[in-house]
Amino acid sequence: MRSRRHVGVVFGLILAVGGCAETSEPPAPTTAATTGEPATTSTISEASTPPIATAVPAPTTSTAAPTPPTTPAVRPAPIALRIPSIGVESVLLEMGIRTEDDAAEVPEDYDVAGWYANGSRPGGRGPTVLVGHVDSTSGPAVFYRLHELAPGTHIEVQLADGTVAVYEVEITEQFPKSQLPIFEVFGATERDVLRLVTCTGQFDYEARSYFDNLVVTAVRM
Numbered sequence: 001m002r003s004r005r006h007v008g009v010v011f012g013l014i015l016a017v018g019g020c021a022e023t024s025e026p027p028a029p030t031t032a033a034t035t036g037e038p039a040t041t042s043t044i045s046e047a048s049t050p051p052i053a054t055a056v057p058a059p060t061t062s063t064a065a066p067t068p069p070t071t072p073a074v075r076p077a078p079i080a081l082r083i084p085s086i087g088v089e090s091v092l093l094e095m096g097i098r099t100e101d102d103a104a105e106v107p108e109d110y111d112v113a114g115w116y117a118n119g120s121r122p123g124g125r126g127p128t129v130l131v132g133h134v135d136s137t138s139g140p141a142v143f144y145r146l147h148e149l150a151p152g153t154h155i156e157v158q159l160a161d162g163t164v165a166v167y168e169v170e171i172t173e174q175f176p177k178s179q180l181p182i183f184e185v186f187g188a189t190e191r192d193v194l195r196l197v198t199c200t201g202q203f204d205y206e207a208r209s210y211f212d213n214l215v216v217t218a219v220r221m
Contacts, residue, residue: 075123078115078165080158081130086145088113092130092157106131110141113196119186122157122165122220127186127193134198134210143198147172147214155194155218167194167218174200175213185215192220 081090095105095114107114113132120126132143149155153169175181185195194217201212 075121076159076161076163077117077121078128078130078157079160081113082156082158083149083153084156085153086148088142088145090132090142095131107133107142110136110138113142122159122194123192125190125192126188127195127217128157129186130194130196132196132198134200134214143196143214146196146198146216147200149216153218154221155196157194165192165194166221168221169216169218172214172216175215176201176211177213180213180215194218194220 077094078092081088081092090111090113092113092115093107093109094117095107096117098105105114110133113130115121116129116131119129121128132146133141134143134146135141149169149172151169151171155167155169157165157167159165196216196218198214199210199212200214201210203209204211
């Protein structure tokens with residue numbers, strides 16, 4: 001039952017990130033790419049308007065959940081993220097679950113990324129999940145250029161013990177929110193994997209969010 005709740009809450013977290021863009025005019029649509037050189041025309045700017053964190057209850061499912069990642073407390077937590085190729089430098093806020101409604105927390109600052117602390121961490125068996133907004137009413141947010149990451153790109157995660165874990169991008173994928181393969185993306189793995197998640201695709205003006213999620217998978221070097 002614990003593993004079912006873990007994956008379900010991650011699903012809630014992804015939906016919450018999917019609603020990260022309360023924009024009046026969304027930026028140019030982004031498309032996930034698995035090959036090619038990263039573009040260099042976009043830049044990250046600060047956003048001052050605070051987001052509206054919508055509570056997303058963890059859904060139930062009849063599908064047997066995989067074994068949850070194991071993360072011994074002795075492993076240092078990730079505290080900062082750096083992606084030189086797209087100009088990302090951010091501290092990592094520890095995200096958890098809101099006890100009042102069992103909803104996943106999301107960063108309140110558009111320019112800061114978060115780490116889902118109920119999952120794995122670098123060095124563990126399973127994905128370390130980092131989340132961030134793509135934009136805001138003020139413009140681009142921390143993961144605005146995430147779609148530019150091509151295979152082979154390096155991602156640096158600073159750990160609490162002062163060391164830096166370096167990951168190499170393996171694939172960038174785009175999924176409709178309703179078709180996100182939760183167990184494949186967020187279930188236990190044998191490798192030390194990093195997954196960065198934001199929203200992308202066409203903008204739903206009625207719901208004031210994007211239709212899709214962008215998932216970048218990187219493996220420890």
